[in-house]
Amino acid sequence: MRTTDLIASAVSSTFRSKTRTILTILAIFVGAFTLTITNGLGTGINRYIDDTVTSIGAEDVMTVTKTADATNGIADTGPAEYNPDSIASGQPGPPGASVIALTPDDIDTLGGIDGVLAVDPTKSVSADYIEYADGTRYVLSIGSLIPGQTVQLAAGAEPDGDSPELQVVLPVSYIEPLGFDGDDEAVGKTVTIAVTDAERTQHLVEATIVGVAEPTLAGASSVIPNAALTDALFSAQNTGVPTDEQQRYASASVTFADGATDEAVTGLKDRLADAGYTGTTVADQLGSFKTVIDAIVLVLNAFAVIALLAASFGIVNTLFMSVQERTREIGLMKAMGMGSGRVFSLFSLEAVFIGFLGSAIGAGIAILAGTALSAALSGALLANLPGLTLIAFDPLSIVWIIVLVMGIAFVAGTLPAARAARADPVESLRYE
């Protein structure tokens, strides 16, 4: 029998017992649908993270902090000892976490470490409010822009790090409350930012809006100043603090060679560790983020695969019934000279075809449903995360899912197919 005829025969016998085939396909459909959706979830979220990488940080920069013995306020064996150099962490971490501040000496040490091209201490500023033209005052958090980092702009330009002018980029969400008519209107206007120093005196700093930023995963409500504005705010905030205590930084940005290999980055981290510092690249931060998402997706996928395994018993059952019903036909075909191998192929192909139908329909409907769901969610629940397609589909992984399901179907089909292949024509054709 020619392979094309074999396939055609398998396909047509699949449709011979429609109800049974449809029920089996439905079972596979559920598994394939789930697998496609969970995979799409992983693809969507990871793609979003990749897209926002540049807004989280540049690739040739790592954040360096001083390594502390117990950075967590809640130490394992009772309260942590007081450290006068300890300050609240600007880095994400558990509440109560603090880090040991970097001093100008530390900055110098870091600059001397092999492989470090530049060190920029991160000046963390906590401002009181922002105001435009004596309007309503709003609280804000001051973000920072590592050199090389970009913001996704809705209007205007990025803050100019080299400009002596005090510049700021506002998130879209601040534009209307502050009293601007639109994003483009706001660009070029002057806003006032208030900071309080150590002696409870409030200082007002004026800055020009140069751009309006789309909110991202990195910071939905951070106001991003340029270097000149950061310095101005930092010194206003430190008014009255003794000079030798002014320069305390929670972290510093260390720039290393662009395009450094993983080994080079690891080497640099080791040298930093030897000197008593901890270096974290953007890849590290994202890496752990992605690892969590991948792990969740893996668990979800495991459920989908369990559903598929359950469905594969449906395939076994369907094919056993098919073999049973077609004993005579199989016997006749063998009597007419059809080899056992071909009989095996015929039934295996039938299983694979059922798998193909279930997975193709499952994946197809999952794509439609997922796309509709992401569209609906991005307008409502996830409106604060523009650019996030919650469930995204990658053609290659869809193909993989279909191939995987067909593979499972093939394995499920081998048992009934082997029974058909073993059938003795004389036994099948006997009557009276």
Place this chain on the structure above:
Amino acid sequence: MKAPIISVTDVRKSYGRGANRFDALRGVTLEIFEGESVAIVGKSGSGKSTLMHVLALLDQPTSGSIELEGVDTTTLRGRALNRTRNKTFGFVFQQFFLTAGSSVLDNVVLPMKIAGVGRAERKRRGMAALSQLELADKARNKAVDLSGGQKQRSVIARALVNDPRIIFADEPTGNLDTSTGGVVEDILFELNREKGITLIIVTHDEDLAARCDRRIQIRDGLIIDDEAVAA
């Protein structure tokens, strides 16, 4: 005298083992010549079907030898055996064994499909066989919708579509009324006369046996009578 197309020497076939052992054939020796029509008759359970299955290489005898055109069939294995069956034999069964849901044409072309004949060629030869049996107008019908006589004619069309040398028929008229059975018999003997196809017919029916060149009677797995039928 012509060389025999099938030559059987002391063939035995037993089922089961030990106490359950049953000897269905107990030493059968016979020769069948090309173009002959042979009736195998006997009571139910006498071993007719078993002999036919052994002759058609569907079953292996427990002992003894079968030569097909002088070739010892024990040397035929796997693919070669399948090819031989496909090319040399046509089968007609009492129970028809048509695939109910498929079209008559699809049923008829099955042996060619197994042989790997192309689609167009299959259709051409399938239609030719159906025309020969006056069933061309039923080609698209489902097999299940045919009458008994039409079914058996389809089965004969299927048996001869690959131009076989030998047609094996196991009770070909067993499920048909006398007149339809007569038509089917006429067709088989016409094929035998005009195309020289060897006919080996297993039957209960003495009238059918009487139309054959030869009548081989079996009882309890042994040939008790093998004679040319006086035409």
